[in-house]
Amino acid sequence: MTHLDLLLSVYLDGETTPEESRLVSQHIGECLRCRRRLEALNEARTAVRSLPMLDMPADLVPAAVTETRQRRWHPARWAAAAAAAAAIVTATALALPDPEPLDLGDVTRQVGARAALDLGANSLKFVVPGAER
């Protein structure tokens, strides 16, 4: 006896031709092995069909309005982004040379010199040769 294999799944889905349907019906009436195979396949089929239909996230459809694709961010992505930002800050701090100590005396001298120059600039007179004669 030739056993059936692929046709059993097709039969379960009602996708067999009339001729194939007659063949399967007749065969499983006579063959215990193929009848058990059919039952096993039906269990797998029923298992998948028993999975619940999940609800789509509520914010999903409005997000699709934008032409430019914007990937949705979930907590794991935020955490990865935060970790990357922290790594950049740390790496930058390590890469920069140590700042030189600040000498307040130098600052005072520079500010004083700039003030003196400014005063001097205010007192400058532009002399055009021959104009004040």
Added chain:
Amino acid sequence: MTHRPLSWEDVARTHGRKIYNFAYRLCGDPHDAADLVQEVLLRVRRGLEDFQPGSFEGWLWRITHNAFIDEMRRRQRRPTAPLPEVVDRWDAQSSPGADEQLAAMRLGDDIQAALLELPYEFREAVVMCDVIGLSYEEIAAAVAVPVGTVRSRIHRGRRLLRAALSQEAAG
């Protein structure tokens, strides 16, 4: 009587949930599934103007199939590992005792885990058939393979699934 042209909002409303479930059952991750729905809706929006009246289901699921394949390629995470050792034992696992255990263990998580173990082509065909409810002809149009290939993929997918569920129940 005039018909309003189909908008992408109509597609989102009538098919968004199915696309989400298709994606979730294929990848097992709600965030990846949500990303795929967005990608599909964007492609639908761009393609609706060129859509010719015909099999809308075939057109939509072809877009969904292509979007999923592109996404998986992009992420280089496409699962392809078969389970050859399970194939040869599926008949042996059909004992009445295993059946009873299987019935007791048929929880959604187990079924989802077993689905994710299937080779991608088998998983996609099984999900399109048993979760979405597409006919073999619609699946063939969406995936661009002959109906005979769809028959084979669904059958082999169910065999592997049955064997994997039996193993989980027995383990």
